[in-house]
Amino acid sequence: MADMAQTDDVLDCWDDLTDALGEGCVIPVTYMNSTAEIKSLCGKNGGIVCTSSNASATFDWSYSKGEKVLFLPDQHxxxxxxxKMGMRLDEMILWNPFKPLGGNTLEDIKNAKLILWEGHCSVHxxxxxxxxNEARVKYPDVNVVVHPECTLEVVTxxxxVGSTEHIKNVIEQAAPGTTWAVGTEISLVNRIASENPDKTVFCLDSVVCPCSTMYRIHPAYVSWVLDGLVEGVVVNQIKVDDDIRRYSKLALERMLSVV
Structure with missing residues (x-):
């Protein structure tokens, strides 16, 4: 998902929005699943980072600072x-980075309250x-819980609907014998199912592939990194320049201050 918001493309978008609306009108908000450079861009321009569990709080904060929000990289x-907060769909526009003005007119941009970057999660x-519908036919009493990276139609x-923590908690707290169809990454669904043997838990898409990126977060790899640190070996160290680090941290600190 982070690769769908390339820095040069987002900078072009930001320049277009600034030219059309002036400075300070748009607050950039980026999902945690984004690059350090995009987080830095948000921090430098009065914006903030969010997660799926605190997106509403960061939206409230952002609209207290500016008239419009540029949200990236996940449109859904x-x-x-x-x-969920009551905004109409006709108050939102989609920004395609490969089209002039994101595929919008100046009037569209001026009338919009929310500018959605055209990115998505390939799993959700x-x-x-x-x-x-098929799950409801097969299991008439099924409870359907999905992640907000799914499309609006699925969420409706x-x-x-909620974050991975919400999905995990709502199933754990449910009554024994209940049935749950889950719309999120299959590895998490399988883990929740194994931790709740008194319930029927299955993935909405029976042939969905694991998220190749998230699957890299594996206990064996974490152990390898920690063992290296004990031995004084830093594995896969990530370095960013001072400006990116400073402004990324600022955007993250703003998030922590409002949740």
Missing amino acids: LGRNTAA TRFTVNQI AADS
Whole structure:
């Protein structure tokens, strides 16, 4: 997902928005699943970082600072968050970085309250309303819980929507014998199912592939890194320049101050 918001493309977008609206009108908000450079861009321009669990709080903060929000890189999390807060769909526009003005007119940009970057999660966009309908036919008492990176149609059709922590907690706290269809990454669904043997828990998409990026966060790899640190060996050290570090930290600190 982070690769869908390349720095040069976002800078071009920011320049276009500044030319059209002036400085200070748009507050940039980036999902945690973004590069350090994008977080830095947000921090430098009065913006903030969010997670799926605190997106609403960061939206409230952002609209207290400016008239509009540029949300990136996941359009669906942005759209679902805004819709939940009562924003109309016609108050949102989609920004395609490969088209002039993101594929919008100047009037579109001036009228919009939310500018959504055209990015998405390749896993969560696999879930469909048809899958939900099929689950309800097979299990009439099924509870459907999905992640807000899913499309608005899927979120609307589900019984519950929330972050990975929300999904985990709502199933753990459910009554024994209940049935849960889950719209999120398959490895997490399998883990929740194994931790809740008194319930029926399954993924909405039976053939969905694990997220190749998240799957790299594996206990064996973490152990390897920690063992290296004990021995004085730093594995895969990541370095960023001072400006990126400073402004990224600022955007993260703003998030922590409002949640």
